[in-house]
Amino acid sequence: MVGKVPVGGGSPISVQSMTTTKTADVEGTLQQIYALAAAGCDIVRCTCNEIEAAEGLAQIVPRSPIPIIADIHHQYKMALAAMEAGVHGLRLNPGNIRKPEHIKAVASEARDRGIPIRIGVNGGSLDPSLYEKYGGLTAAAMVESAMQEIAYFQEVDFNLMKISVKASNVPLMVEAYRMLADATDIPLHLGVTEAGPPPAGLVKATAGISTLLLEGIGDTIRYSLTADPVEEARAGRQLLEALGLRERKNVDLIACPSCGRAEIDVIDVANRAMKAFEDKKLPLQIAVMGCVVNGPGEAREADLGIAAGNKRGHLFVKGRNVAVIPEDEMVEALVEWAEFINEHGTDAAIERADTKLAEREAARDRAQLMDEKGDDANHSAEKIVEIRKTAGN
Numbered sequence: 001m002v003g004k005v006p007v008g009g010g011s012p013i014s015v016q017s018m019t020t021t022k023t024a025d026v027e028g029t030l031q032q033i034y035a036l037a038a039a040g041c042d043i044v045r046c047t048c049n050e051i052e053a054a055e056g057l058a059q060i061v062p063r064s065p066i067p068i069i070a071d072i073h074h075q076y077k078m079a080l081a082a083m084e085a086g087v088h089g090l091r092l093n094p095g096n097i098r099k100p101e102h103i104k105a106v107a108s109e110a111r112d113r114g115i116p117i118r119i120g121v122n123g124g125s126l127d128p129s130l131y132e133k134y135g136g137l138t139a140a141a142m143v144e145s146a147m148q149e150i151a152y153f154q155e156v157d158f159n160l161m162k163i164s165v166k167a168s169n170v171p172l173m174v175e176a177y178r179m180l181a182d183a184t185d186i187p188l189h190l191g192v193t194e195a196g197p198p199p200a201g202l203v204k205a206t207a208g209i210s211t212l213l214l215e216g217i218g219d220t221i222r223y224s225l226t227a228d229p230v231e232e233a234r235a236g237r238q239l240l241e242a243l244g245l246r247e248r249k250n251v252d253l254i255a256c257p258s259c260g261r262a263e264i265d266v267i268d269v270a271n272r273a274m275k276a277f278e279d280k281k282l283p284l285q286i287a288v289m290g291c292v293v294n295g296p297g298e299a300r301e302a303d304l305g306i307a308a309g310n311k312r313g314h315l316f317v318k319g320r321n322v323a324v325i326p327e328d329e330m331v332e333a334l335v336e337w338a339e340f341i342n343e344h345g346t347d348a349a350i351e352r353a354d355t356k357l358a359e360r361e362a363a364r365d366r367a368q369l370m371d372e373k374g375d376d377a378n379h380s381a382e383k384i385v386e387i388r389k390t391a392g393n
């Protein structure tokens with residue numbers, strides 16, 4: 001347990017993030033923690049790098065909506081101070097606290113207080129002797145560092161551990177976690193360290209974390225992005241919802257990639273819809289489709305969707321046309337219907353609609369678009385004639 005959040009032993013995978021404020025800035029840090037919690041963060045880590053930070057933690061912990069973990073580097077005394085401040089967990093980096101007596105002092109105190117500790121091995125700060133032994137940074141070197149540390153903790157009968165073996169190189173991180181999962185049953189905290197700014201950072205972190213989660217490896221996750229930590233929390237939550245590992249709490253927005261048939265700027269409407277639903281906490285799948293010819297059919301599993309017709313939008317619920325909306329009111333209409341569905345369900349939404357009228361209008365637009373564009377939305381036949389003319393000249 002990290003505070004009230006269970007980790008490991010088949011409990012739901014939790015999302016973690018880390019504040020970027022000075023921990024001594026109590027109000028600023030709490031503000032960020034509240035924003036993180038609203039974005040789906042279950043556990044938050046704050047640095048405890050100086051006495052003022054430990055003092056800040058004493059004030060932050062009782063006011064935080066989610067459990068707090070103190071991040072400790074180098075000074076083992078900061079770990080003792082953070083425990084005194086009442087934190088729910090610690091994170092230690094074995095590459096930075098090397099003296100066995102210091103590690104054991106922290107472990108004994110944590111054992112007596114029942115505070116869990118994450119052993120956070122980091123590819124970038126591996127013990128130089130292991131680096132030398134393995135001829136560089138390897139998965140085996142990181143796993144040995146973790147196992148050494150576990151042994152110190154177990155010597156003083158401390159078992160409330162989580163482990164991470166993060167690296168910025170995705171295949172290396174995946175290999176290290178696989179080895180670790182074979183070597184121990186201790187809960188694992190997954191992450192690709194220093195993944196960088198989005199979108200590349202998101203891709204790297206997702207590649208590493210989801211590969212492992214789909215193999216059944218991992219108990220808690222963190223996206224380490226060079227971005228507002230709220231983005232980390234949101235990404236973590238979205239990943240778990242996408243993999244079906246956490247109950248859906250937010251809108252799953254699906255949208256067609258758009259093509260020559262699109263009657264609207266799909267990217268713009270999808271982005272505006274994403275923004276409108278961002279903080280709404282509606283556990284629905286909502287589709288934005290570029291044309292009424294294929295949209296409602298392709299997205300028939302969605303709870304709600306919009307497809308563009310002739311300068312207007314066709315709203316559909318579970319593939320059934322329910323309303324015709326002016327083009328510039330599509331996003332507002334989606335929000336209104338989504339809120340109705342969230343409260344009353346999709347059946348009630350279909351019932352309240354004039355589906356006959358909506359279906360007739362959709363059929364009319366569909367027929368007109370088919371007439372105009374036919375099956376060949378990209379006008380390829382005409383283009384080929386043009387290409388031949390150009391190439392022949």
Ligand code: SF4
Pocket residue numbers: 256257258259260261262263289290291292293294295298
């Ligand atoms: S056919 Fe219609 S729904 Fe499918 S990608 Fe093209 S615009 Fe989108």
